[in-house]
Amino acid sequence: MSTGVWLCALAGAACMGAAIRERTVVSRLRRNGTRTEGTVVRVLVDSAEGTQTPVIRFTDAGGHLIEFTPSASGIGLGLAAGTTVPVVYPLGNSHEARVFTARHRVLPSLLSAFVGAIFLGVAVVIALTD
Template sequence: MSNTMMGVLVCGVVGALLLSFGLRDAARVRRLRRHGIRTTGMVVDNVRVQEPRSSSPSWAPVIAFADQQGYRVEFTPSMRGAGMGLPTGRQVAVVYLPHNPQVARVFTRRHMTGPVFFIVAMGLLFLGMSVAIAVTG
């Protein structure tokens, strides 16, 4: 198998996987918007997170809320980075699925759709690279 064909195959597979993960996450966001229970949570901590491919650590908020049965649930939003931080002590809108409160999100446009757009964009980028390699190779 030639290097060109291998590049097309790898980029195509990675792009297709990322696109499928993005579409699955979009379906989750849709379920949260339609069937999710909205409540208020509190940022109880900010924990230091070392990303595998990053040399510097980042901070991720830990958000706590009470589900329908009154149980305390804690989660960390998947979307992190510049402009995504939440200070400790801040109250935030939260949405979760009644049968699975661990699948919760901060109920803002940025936290709901940010991960979907990022994953889909990366999938399209890899698929585009696959096509570019195929055309130029």
């Protein structure tokens, strides 16, 4: 088998692993996470890359004011300044907070799985044509 098959298979497996990990984290947060609401206090704009990243502020269970940017951002995941959003974080670790909208729960793992499937499909095509 060629190097291309192995590289595509490895990339596909890595993407699938990332999708599984993301779903596992979301499931654990759904069951055991501390839920609260946060407010988008500003949106950071990177005009060079054309990205917009919201900054979300919330108060954790201990009364500490926390600000974070979501790890997932992009088309379909944008949040306008002033918007109130659901936030969840692992018990006792408010610095690991995540936006908990349906889009933010589903799209990152779905996108990773889709890209992984494409890589695995390309690996199969390369293997069959060699």
